Amino acid sequence: MAAKKKERGASEPTPEELVRYYREMLLIRRFEEKAGQLYGMGLINGFCHLYIGQEAVVVGMQAVAGPADSCITSYRDHGHMLVCGMDPKGVMAELTGRAGGYSRGKGGSMHMFSREKRFYGGHGIVGAQVPLGTGLGFAHKYTKDDGVAHVYCGDGAVNQGQVYESFNMASLWKLPVVFVIENNKYAMGTSSVRHAAGQELYKRGAAYGIPGEPVNGMSVIAVREAAIRALEHARSGNGPYILEMNTYRYRGHSMSDPAKYRSKEEVTKMREQHDPIDQLKEKLLADGLIDEAGLKEIDREVKALVTEAAEFSQASPEPDPSELWTDVLIEA
Amino acid sequence: MPIEILMPALSPTMTEGKLAKWLKAEGDAIKSGEVLAEIETDKATMELESIEDGVVGKILVAAGTEGVAVNTPIAVLLGEGEDASALSAAAAPAAAVPVAALVPLPAAAEPVYASFKRQTVREALRDAMAEEMRSDASVFLLGEEVAQYQGAYKVSQGLLEEFGAERVIDTPITEMGFAGLACGAGYAGLKPIVEFMTMNFSMQAIDHVINSAAKTLYMSGGQLQCSIVFRGPNGAASRVGAQHSQDYASWYAHCPGLKVLAPWSAADAKGLLKAAIRDPNPVVFLENELLYGQSFDVPDDPDFVLPIGKAKVERAGTHVTITAYSRMVQVALDAAELLKAEGIEAEVINLRTIRPLDIATIVDSVKKTNRIVSLEEGWPVAGIGSEIAAVMMEHAFDWLDAPVVRVCGADVPMPYAANLEKLALPQIEHVVEAARAVCYRR
Ligand SMILES: Cc1ncc(C[n+]2csc(CCOP(=O)(O)OP(=O)(O)O)c2C)c(N)n1
Numbered sequence: 126m127a128a129k130k131k132e133r134g135a136s137e138p139t140p141e142e143l144v145r146y147y148r149e150m151l152l153i154r155r156f157e158e159k160a161g162q163l164y165g166m167g168l169i170n171g172f173c174h175l176y177i178g179q180e181a182v183v184v185g186m187q188a189v190a191g192p193a194d195s196c197i198t199s200y201r202d203h204g205h206m207l208v209c210g211m212d213p214k215g216v217m218a219e220l221t222g223r224a225g226g227y228s229r230g231k232g233g234s235m236h237m238f239s240r241e242k243r244f245y246g247g248h249g250i251v252g253a254q255v256p257l258g259t260g261l262g263f264a265h266k267y268t269k270d271d272g273v274a275h276v277y278c279g280d281g282a283v284n285q286g287q288v289y290e291s292f293n294m295a296s297l298w299k300l301p302v303v304f305v306i307e308n309n310k311y312a313m314g315t316s317s318v319r320h321a322a323g324q325e326l327y328k329r330g331a332a333y334g335i336p337g338e339p340v341n342g343m344s345v346i347a348v349r350e351a352a353i354r355a356l357e358h359a360r361s362g363n364g365p366y367i368l369e370m371n372t373y374r375y376r377g378h379s380m381s382d383p384a385k386y387r388s389k390e391e392v393t394k395m396r397e398q399h400d401p402i403d404q405l406k407e408k409l410l411a412d413g414l415i416d417e418a419g420l421k422e423i424d425r426e427v428k429a430l431v432t433e434a435a436e437f438s439q440a441s442p443e444p445d446p447s448e449l450w451t452d453v454l455i456e457a
Numbered sequence: 458m459p460i461e462i463l464m465p466a467l468s469p470t471m472t473e474g475k476l477a478k479w480l481k482a483e484g485d486a487i488k489s490g491e492v493l494a495e496i497e498t499d500k501a502t503m504e505l506e507s508i509e510d511g512v513v514g515k516i517l518v519a520a521g522t523e524g525v526a527v528n529t530p531i532a533v534l535l536g537e538g539e540d541a542s543a544l545s546a547a548a549a550p551a552a553a554v555p556v557a558a559l560v561p562l563p564a565a566a567e568p569v570y571a572s573f574k575r576q577t578v579r580e581a582l583r584d585a586m587a588e589e590m591r592s593d594a595s596v597f598l599l600g601e602e603v604a605q606y607q608g609a610y611k612v613s614q615g616l617l618e619e620f621g622a623e624r625v626i627d628t629p630i631t632e633m634g635f636a637g638l639a640c641g642a643g644y645a646g647l648k649p650i651v652e653f654m655t656m657n658f659s660m661q662a663i664d665h666v667i668n669s670a671a672k673t674l675y676m677s678g679g680q681l682q683c684s685i686v687f688r689g690p691n692g693a694a695s696r697v698g699a700q701h702s703q704d705y706a707s708w709y710a711h712c713p714g715l716k717v718l719a720p721w722s723a724a725d726a727k728g729l730l731k732a733a734i735r736d737p738n739p740v741v742f743l744e745n746e747l748l749y750g751q752s753f754d755v756p757d758d759p760d761f762v763l764p765i766g767k768a769k770v771e772r773a774g775t776h777v778t779i780t781a782y783s784r785m786v787q788v789a790l791d792a793a794e795l796l797k798a799e800g801i802e803a804e805v806i807n808l809r810t811i812r813p814l815d816i817a818t819i820v821d822s823v824k825k826t827n828r829i830v831s832l833e834e835g836w837p838v839a840g841i842g843s844e845i846a847a848v849m850m851e852h853a854f855d856w857l858d859a860p861v862v863r864v865c866g867a868d869v870p871m872p873y874a875a876n877l878e879k880l881a882l883p884q885i886e887h888v889v890e891a892a893r894a895v896c897y898r899r
C-alpha cells in the first residue's frame with residue numbers, strides 16, 4: 126500500500142524507473158521485430174499487428190498503474206501483454222500457434238489473456254474492447270478493489286457507436302476507467318483526416334462530461350505524467366478520463382500492408398526525430414543516468430529474452446489434436 | 458553468429474515473390490529497422506527491414522530475381538567482427554488434425570418433489586433471480602427498465618427494493634454497450650444477468666453475445682470464462698409486427714460456446730433460470746411474453762433446479778413423437794388431445810434446452826413411436842426442425858417409419874393483420890395434420 130501511495134503521488138520518475146521504461150520499450154521493439162521475422166519465415170501466420178513506434182504509450186501507462194488495475198486492448202496487443210508482465214515465451218508461442226502459448230495455440234496474435242496479470246485481451250472486433258473494458262471498470266467499482274480499467278483503442282475505433290454507449294455509461298455511473306486512444310494517425314489505410322470529423326479525439330467524451338487531454342505519445346515521460354492525472358481522477362471516484370496519445374506506427378497495419386497511403390518521408394521523420402526509445406536513450410545518457418556499457422548490457426538482456434522466446438515458440442509442440450474439442454464450455 | 462536473412466512471407470497467402478531491389482550493398486552497415494530490400498508480392502511492393510544491427514556480409518539472391526520461394530536465404534548479416542560462414546535454418550513440420558465425433562449427453566432422472574405452489578411464469582422467473590442473488594453476491598441484473606419501472610414486462614418486480622441500485626441496474630437504451638459491459642464484468646468474475654427488453658433487440662448486441670461471450674473461453678485456451686445470462690422475451694408476442702416478433706432459437710443454437718434454453722412452464726422457467734445463473738458459461742435464455750401471465754405448479758423446494766441439456770416428456774404416447782419448446786409445447790399438448798380422439802397417442806417432448814439438444818430423449822422416444830414431428834415458431838430454413846431432422850438421420854434412421862415432418866412459422870416476416878399473423882404461426886391443426894401424415898392417416 127505504501128508503495129502505491131508513493132507511486133501515485135510522485136510526479137518525477139526515479140532514475141531506476143527511467144531505465145526500466147527504456148528496457149520495457151526496447152523489449153517490445155525487439156520482440157515485435159522478431160515476430161516480424163518469424164512471420165517472414167512462415168512460422169507466424171494470419172493477422173499480425175506490430176506495435177513498433179507506439180511503445181511509449183503502454184509503458185508510460187503501466188508505469189503508474191495500481192496493483193488491482195486491469196488492462197484491455199485491440200488486436201495490436203503484444204506490447205501491452207509484455208508490459209503487463211506476461212511471459213514473452215508464452216506470447217511468442219501463441220503467435221506461432223503452439224501448445225506453450227497463452228491460449229494454448231487456440232487464440233493467436235489477436236486473442237491472448239492473462240487473468241493473473243489482469244490482462245483481458247486481445248480483441249479482434251474494432252471497438253468491442255471499449256464496452257468490455259467499461260465492464261472491467263464496472264467490476265472494479267462493484268467489488269471496491271480500488272482498481273482502474275485501462276481501456277485502449279485506436280483512432281479508427283473511436284468512430285464506433287459502442288464507444289459512445291460506453292462513454293455514456295462510464296460517466297453516468299462514475300466508473301473507474303481510463304480510455305486511452307492510441308491515435309497513430311491511421312485506421313488501416315485511412316488517415317484520421319479522412320475518417321474522423323474533428324481531429325481532437327480527446328474531446329470526444331466532452332458531451333458526456335468526460336475530461337480528456339492530448340498527450341505526446343512518443344514520450345514515455347509525458348505519457349506517464351498524464352497517466353498519473355487520469356488514473357488519480359478515475360480512482361478517486363470521479364468517473365472516466367480520456368487520454369489521446371498522439372503516436373505513430375512505423376510498420377504497416379498488419380504484416381501484409383505495404384503502407385502506400387503515406388510517404389516514406391513521413392515515416393522517416395517520425396522514426397528519426399520522435400522515436401520514443403531513442404529519445405529516452407538520449408535523455409538517459411545526457412543526464413548521466415546510464416552509460417554506453419549500461420545500454421549495451423540492457424540490449425544484451427533484452428535480446429536474450431527475445432531469442433529465448435523465439436526458440437521456445439518454435440520448440441513448443443503444436444497443440445494436441447484433442448485440444449480441438451476442449452474449452453468450448455466449462456463442465457458445470 | 459552471422460544471421461541468415463530469408464525471403465519473407467509478406468502476406469498470409471504469399472509463397473514466392475520477386476526480389477525487386479537491394480537498398481544495401483555487401484559491406485554496408487545496417488541498423489535494425491532500416492530498409493534492406495524491396496520485395497514484390499502478388500499484391501504489392503513491400504519493404505524488408507533488417508531486424509538486427511550488423512553489416513551486410515553477402516547477398517545471395519540478386520536484385521531482379523523472380524519467383525524466390527519464401528524462406529530462401531537471400532543474404533547474410535554479420536555481427537561485430539564476424540565473417541560469413543555456414544548456416545542452417547530449420548522449419549517446423551506441420552501435423553494433420555483429425556476430427557472427433559460428437560457424443561450425445563447421457564440421460565439422468567429428475568427428482569420427485571413433495572409439494573408445489575401455483576405461480577405465473579413471471580413470478581417464477583423473478584423468484585429464480587431473487588434466490589440466486591441472495592445466495593451469490595456476484596450476481597446482478599441490468600437492462601432497460603429493470604429497476605425503478607420493475608421491468609418492462611414486470612419480471613423484475615421487487616428486485617430493486619430487495620437488492621438495491623448497485624445490483625439491479627437501469628441501463629440507457631444501449632444494447633451493444635451494456636451487453637459488452639456485462640461481458641467485461643463477466644471476465645472479471647461477476648455473474649451478470651442481462652435482460653433484453655425483448656430478444657429482438659439482442660440483435661444490436663449479438664456481436665458481444667457471440668464474439669465476446671461465447672468464444673472467449675476457447676480463444677483463451679480455457680483461461681477466461683464468462684458466466685453470464687442473456688435473457689428476455691423471444692418469439693412472436695401479439696400484433697406487434699415483424700420487427701418485434703421473431704424466434705431467435707436457431708440463431709443462438711448455431712453457436713458453440715453458448716447454451717440456449719427455452720422454458721415453457723413456470724417450473725421450467727424457475728428451474729432452468731436458476732441453472733443458467735449458476736452455470737459458468739454464457740447462457741441465452743429465451744422467454745415468451747405470452748407465457749408470462751400463465752400459471753403452473755412449481756416445486757416448493759428451496760433446492761429445486763433443473764438440469765441443462767435435459768428434455769422433458771410432457772405426455773407419454775406410442776404412435777408419434779412431437780418435439781416443441783417454449784409456447785409451442787402447449788400447442789403440441791393441445792394437438793395431442795385432438796389426436797387422442799382419433800386414436801393417435803402422441804408423445805410430447807418439451808425440449809427445454811435447445812443447445813445442447815437432448816438427443817438421447819428424442820431418440821428413445823422415436824425408437825418407441827417410429828415417427829416424429831418437430832414443432833417450432835421460428836422460420837423453417839436452418840431452423841431447429843432442420844437440426845432435429847438431421848439428428849434423426851444420424852441417430853434414429855433405422856427406427857423411422859416415415860420421414861421427419863417440420864411444423865414451423867411461415868417463411869415470411871411477421872405480418873401485423875390479425876388474420877395474417879395467425880396464418881404465419883403454427884396452429885394446433887397444423888400439428889394434428891402433420892401427426893396424421895407421419896402416421897399415414899390422412
Ligand atoms: C468491426 C470491425 N470492422 C472492421 C474490422 C477490420 N479492421 C481491423 S483493424 C482496422 C483499423 C482500425 O484502426 P484503429 O482503430 O486506428 O487501430 P490501429 O490498427 O491503428 O491500432 C479495421 C478496419 C474489424 N476488425 N472489426
Ligand SMILES: [Mg+2]
Pocket residue numbers: 279280281307308309310311312313
Ligand atoms: Mg490507428
